[in-house]
Amino acid sequence: MIPFHGHSGRRIMDCEAKDSLPRPSGSFGEASSVASSLRRRSLSLSDDVPPRPDDDIESEFVSEAGDFGDRALHSNRSSGSGRLRFSFDNVVENGSVVPIPEDVLLQSYRFRFYDPTVSNTVSPVTPSTLEIICPLSSDAIAHPVNKRNEDTTELPWLLEYISCLIHLALFGILGVLTRYLLEKLFGPGGVGATSDQSYMYLDLPSNMVGSFLMGWWGVVFKRDISKVSDQLAIGLTTGYLGSLTTFSGWIQKMLDLSVEGHWVFAVLGILIGLFLAAYSIIFGIETARGAKWLLQRLIKSSTCGISSSKSNWKVDNCKRHLAVVVVLLLMLGLLYGLSGTWEIREFSSGSHGAQLWLACMVAPLGVWIRWFLARLNGRGLGKMGLLKWVPFGTLIANVLAACAMAALATVKKAVKTKTSDTVATGIQFGMLGCLSTVSTFMAEFQAMRESKNPWRAYTYAVSTILISFALGTLIYSVPVWTKAYN
Template sequence: MDHGTIDSEPRQTGSFRRTSSTSSSLRRRSLSLSGVVPYHIDDEIESENVSEAGDIGDRALHSNRLSESGSLRLSIDNALENGMNFPIPENYLLQSYGSGYCDPTASNTVSAVTPLPEEIISPLSAEALLRTEDKKLEKEEVIPKSWEYISCLIHLAVFGILGVITRYLLQKLFGPSIANVTSDHSILYLDLPSNMVGSFLMGWWGVVFKGDISTVSNFLAIGLTTGYLGSLTTFSGWNQKMLDLSIDGKWVFAFLGFFIGLFLAAYSIIFGIETAKGFRWLLKRLGSSSNKVNSSSGSYWRVDSYKRHLAVTVALMLVLFVLWIVSALLLKDDFHSGSSEAQLWLACIVGPLGVWIRWFLARLNGHGLGKAGYLKWVPFGTLIANVSAACVMAALATVKKAVHAKTCNTVASGIQLGFLGCLSTVSTFIAEFNAMRQSKHPWRAYAYALATIFISFALGTLIYSVPVWTKEY
């Protein structure tokens, strides 16, 4: 391994990762005293990192800084979490962990191992470097924590609405009205193209280039992955279409719909990762002679000061208000028509609420159950978001069958398309699935996928299919 670079090519999800939780950092620091990482600790950290591969919610804000060094540290952490090649300054590891970095024999974690004297490049001690870092931070303007949350929520809302609009357009493009590739009565369900596109882009923005995006703005990285891609893809819509097939007695179609949907989404993110790596290699080859120009232009776009951050937040706030106002006006004109456009405008209004709830639930990823933290490898935040959205989606589908009125159909469909479509996600689900598949325990990926699908479909059958059969709607 070269100085200043972490090479993660052998594994798509990375050979070295850094968890964002404080407990994991403390474990690594304590283990650095002995220089040996026991297997069970190594496995526990890997399980935690795999569970956090998709999203960690508002815990991502705890390490956010608007100084140049802070944004660099944050982007490197994201690069480590997502398995990317990323240049590391010589003293970064010493500044961040104080006791050195990392065990080259560890398979999937960042182990804290005390470096040899010749490996310490800087003549300064770790404490001196940290004091220098703290003095620099004191001179910088640090935004309040409350403003960080507001800014993050605004990013999520704007990109979430854009994700809803993109999903609606893909439904129309590949649906019966234009391309006639997908339909409500086929295993190629209406949301399959958006789930594939979102999973593919997750390989680009959420795995390979997430560190580069975070270098520009960590809020932009959250907005693109959790906001846009999480809202572009939907698990609840996928589950509901399979329930619709089951009530017609097409159980084989429902099974194949889940199987094909999982297969295509899983290989979409793999294809996205491989093409993004190829594009990164091409950029390195083309930009090898103009590194200075690229670095200066990159720093120009970087949101690394209080004023820039404030300007971006205010601009996005205005965009959010415009999107809401336009959606409300268009909804007022089309509401009584019962058209799909009216459902879209209502979805744009209620969609951000689903994104926010999913983002907050993501803090449960990597925590496990109880104080002992059992089953840390299970992303409970994503699991709860997908299952709960699927259940509410099934309940609203039952209401539409029972009431069968134009106004009720518009409201229920708008909530399904916007709020529930944004609350559930396939892109994050597939990112976690892919990380588990690349870990030491690949069986966990299939156990997690089967649990999500089986629980959602079983509860949806009780909420939706059983009333339809018994009441004969």
């Protein structure tokens, strides 16, 4: 029996187990990285927090649907908005009593279970404070007061941050390698479905595959993956899928077509690229839901070994975290060793292999920068948080990568040496390809489409593409036209 003091001073006692309470669910709620942080049952507390309108909550939600960077890491320190985060697990274990204003509890409850697609079907009656706090009481049963379980000790924040960087670096390199293989498979030397001279650009298959997998790993199964390891979820979505897909490569191919006078192909490439990527994530979500339903049926029909197998895979203590970090460091060192060796051998030849190995070596820089910029998602502009629905972190990453890609393309046109071509192409394919992303872009686009304001999705997509294409034209196309580069 754990007492909690509400804002009105009432004492809430003897809550029922959380399994007996209704559990609202969200259609796209699983897409947001908020799911992993909410899994820790942390609640934002402040001295005076006014109730936020539903539109403000929705704006923040859709902006963070794809990624919100290192803010996803669990921390008991002060957040950027000046609010303190307290873990209810610590409250239960220490047996302390925390004053919780009722408006903060209701606000957290609405944010956690908010679903714009079912807002018309959910009862407008606000749940009582008892209903919100009751799920916490079951943790008191599972973890008695004054009985600390050392096996579930949290990883120190610094080590957790380093672990995320290692996950991002390793999965980022794997994403680059996968993108290269898909280009070769569907390109002129393989199936021949894509080429540099067509609106079916070389990066289209990787953007489609990455968006499809985003529906699986970044929407439907992300919460389940986070229960095993938050770092694994970040590595798969932000690291692997973000590097497998590339927004800057897509825009640069359209700039190449426009420079050569193929404006119709350039427009078709933009429209087809957006259409196919958008429907790829929709198809991924639908198939993942079907697979999850089938998997749940199989698990329910099984009679033994389910709970033990789940706990065995969970990375929930320092020893397991350190073991995973050591293994990933060895794999990362192996990849860097192979990439460096082959780069030294092939650099002078200026072959595609030299460009690929250099791309693998610089890929982690692009992933880390994008992950750091993602913390701007859901923050808005200024102290008032204007335009909070715009994922400014993803927007800046994509536009910045597109501009840098155009600048290096101009350098290749102007210099025309084997060394400059190898270095510029390696940076373009590796660092800038990983700095930009289509999978996260599509996750945000899909979340906006399912919100109460679907027009935001198309405004966001068109604005990102137009800004990138316009700046790319100034940086790349205009110099090529004026200098008459071949």
